[in-house]
Amino acid sequence: MDAVLGANLWWLAGFLLDLAIKITALIVIPKGRKPTAAMAWLLAIYIIPFAGILFFLLIGSYHLPKKRRDEQARIDQVIATQAAGYDEPASAGEWPRWFERVVVQNRELTALPAVDGNAATLIGDYQGSIDAMAADIDRATSFVHVEFYIVSWDDTTRGFFAAMEGAVARGVDVRLLADYIxxxxxxxWKETFAELDRIGVRWEWMLPVKPLEGKYQRPDLRNHRKIVVVDGRVAFLGSQNLIDRSYNSPKNLKRGLQWQELVTRLTGPAVTEADAVFCSDWLIETGEALEPVPARAIAPTGDLTCQVVPSGPGYDTENNLRLFLSLIYGATEKVILTSPYFVPDEAMVYAITTACQRGLEVQLFVSELGDQGLVYHAQRSYYETLLRAGVRIFLYPGPYILHAKHFTIDDEYAVIGSSNMDIRSFSLNMEVSLLVRGASFVADMREVEQGYRDAGRELTLEEWLDEPAGSTFLDGLARLTSALN
Structure with missing residues (x-):
């Protein structure tokens, strides 16, 4: 064969393959995706076709495997059946119509109802929250359920591990779930899980990536929940992992970084909903069915109305995003947001800026420093839009990373949990949020928020417009990559 002809044939074959990839991508990628995510994937594939398609095949599916999603749907049906006999909360007659609709939406998506009669306190001290959990575990008589994104046995958590060991010795069933990756x-980590084996805790990995054992899903789908339930009478929810405040990371230790968290200690009937989330995860990972204590069997402890809202790729839609949007659109006076990783989608940006245009007071608390470069720069790319709309942005100072995840609406509604306000938490992570109606709880949140203001400083539009062009270029580039989900 003529050398020139051969070269031309190879060029033609390459051109046709590239064209086929691009046409296929146009057909496949937009289906079921948000336009921003679809455009980001198409851009990646068009610029780097072969690498882009391999990357898409690896992490392009943001849902868990169908078997796991079917199991989640089955569990939700069981929860719905168990909750069918629950009476409507006595406080429902006092709810504004918009809030009633939010509660209905949450129950439709998760099967978990809102329940009255709860009490909740906030713990912002890092070691103090772990010690509080350990103290309740020391009083356990029946079971302890522990679920964390990150679990580590170190000087900070040693008391927690000792409490679990004591509970096992008393004959208490102690179960623990930890995210695999x-x-x-x-x-x-090897010493940590060897210690769990030594003290007799029954533990399992969440979302294990073990393809040879038939356990595989997109490897960056994570279970990000943080839950501790003791005897069905007390639960802890929030942002904090079970690890030292520096995360025992050499780069964090070098920079002197320390994590600032917020956890809530919950009592009352809503504790059983937190336990239902744990039991669902335990069933999916182990095949063992556990029975949560019925909510009607738990005596009221306070005057808060609470509803637990799990979310993640096991569901058909983004439960947490829908909750957050509904609350922001229902607000009439103020919206105060706290998120360490704030990379909103278009719907969230419109909700927040629309709140400003409706004349509401809108504030956002974020860290001045970042521990994840891409996320940090993607977050910064939204500052100008928010500042121009009238959002007041407060920067929490280093060496602390403000890792707390919560927000308040007006003076009566609040959410606290594991979910960031970013595309990852909305689509890729399994999260859990606690919706609270109660002026006393929001008043406690207000004190926390004021502590953030006192510690940090406000970012102004004038200051932001003086940012170096190189930094804002990186911000925009990172924003593009954030849409790849």
Missing amino acids: SSRRVAN
């Missing part, structure tokens, strides 16, 4: 990234 994230907990194994910790330097001493």
